[in-house]
Amino acid sequence: MKTKLQRLFLAIILVVSVLNYSSFAATEQVQAATKIEVPQATIAAKAGMAVDVETGQVLANKNSETAMPIASLTKLLSIYLVLQAVKQGKLTWNQQVTPTADVVTLSRNMELSNIPFETAKSYTVKELYEASLIYSANAAVMALADTVSGSQDKFVDAMKAQLLKWGIKDAKIVNASGMSNSFLGDARYPGTTATDENEMSARDIATVAQHLLKDYPEILDVTSQTKIDFHGTAYPTWNLMLKGESAASTDFAVDGLKTGTSDLAGDCFVGTVKKNGFRIITVILNADGQAADQQKRFTAAKTLMEGIYQNWHQVTILQRNQANKQLPTVKVSNSKQTKVSVVSGRTVTMLLPKSVKKSQLAFKLNNEDVKRNAPIKKGANLGSIQLPNIGTGYLTEEQNDSIPILAKTAVQELSWWQKAWRKITGLF
Structure with missing residues (x-):
């Protein structure tokens, strides 16, 4: 019996290790995907x-x-x-x-x-x-x-x-x-x-x-x-x-x-x-x-x-009010939803190396740890994101433009009994 339990325990450890490695490898792949090589220019x-x-x-x-x-x-x-x-x-x-x-x-x-x-x-x-x-x-x-x-x-x-x-x-x-x-x-x-x-x-x-x-x-x-x-x-x-x-x-x-x-x-x-x-x-x-x-x-x-x-070359990287897989999600509280997808509040163009694809860009959400309270209307302003830094960035930090983001869909607030139930379950 003891041997069977040991084998089961070892099997669980092995599964968890594989899952952790997969997660780590996936993270490494994401990081590798967001690393952007820029062309070197000659300055004589x-x-x-x-x-x-x-x-x-x-x-x-x-x-x-x-x-x-x-x-x-x-x-x-x-x-x-x-x-x-x-x-x-x-x-x-x-x-x-x-x-x-x-x-x-x-x-x-x-x-x-x-x-x-x-x-x-x-x-x-x-x-x-x-x-x-x-x-x-x-x-x-x-x-x-x-x-x-x-x-x-x-x-x-x-x-x-x-x-x-x-x-x-x-x-x-x-x-x-x-x-x-x-x-x-x-x-x-x-x-x-x-x-x-x-x-x-x-x-x-x-x-x-x-x-x-x-x-x-x-x-x-x-x-x-x-x-x-x-x-x-x-x-x-x-x-x-x-x-x-x-x-x-x-x-x-x-x-x-x-x-x-x-x-x-x-x-x-x-x-x-x-x-x-x-x-x-x-x-x-x-x-x-x-x-x-x-x-x-x-x-x-x-x-x-x-x-x-x-x-x-000059590339349009975001279209106003259009969904984009590279955009981050925003955390939501007071709702069944925990996150809401966003769209850009304006059309954004920037210069990209011709060897770089738009899918390689990563957008950072300002105040990413802040949750937005439901209810949220579709199109509501949920904050802003920064343009991705390509190469050495911008002349000044202020020039890294802040782009407004809007709620892609509406988010419903919890009903009174759902709020009450959360409070009750929270006690236990």
């Missing part, structure tokens, strides 16, 4: 990044958290503050600006990218704005800085404050233009040295560029121009990826944004292009290659753009 630079403008989704990155000298990429931030001042009515495009004597003197320094000013002559905000973007004129953006904030130092303070609003805390900002402080002499920002330059990470630069394109998309009307006529003299763009320029591509209609060059920063470039229904930003910091190669940053940007558009 010390640091760089590619992001989707609309969502901030990161499509490629290399050393993207490391702060590095950025030279005239600084002007993207400075111009953001100029456009903000125009929008707020603090500046007008036709407003006349008379550069200070110091700015006029600096404008005549041809070691720098500059358009020389005449003493005591005025220029419109629009002229200085276009000169800053197209020819990267350092004195032009400094004249705008004085006009916006009253002084160079106060404008630098405004630049720092704007970065903090965007959650950028590791940037180093010492002037409005991005040139080395050595050119500013005694007019340097307090506490800085002659060797200081502005420094930001590729992620920081991508964040600035995204805000600029989303808040002021009209900037592309200027950054797509290949030259500026400034009081009778033509000055060419430094962006050789624009249509008709030497580094232009027939595959990509690049229409911005900004170059940057210095001994410390190397050759830098923030490019943007729209193709296949979505616009991206590419950041190249200190491009790889020979110093004499004037196109290495554009070659790096082109390779990165090609990699993104070859390997990624």
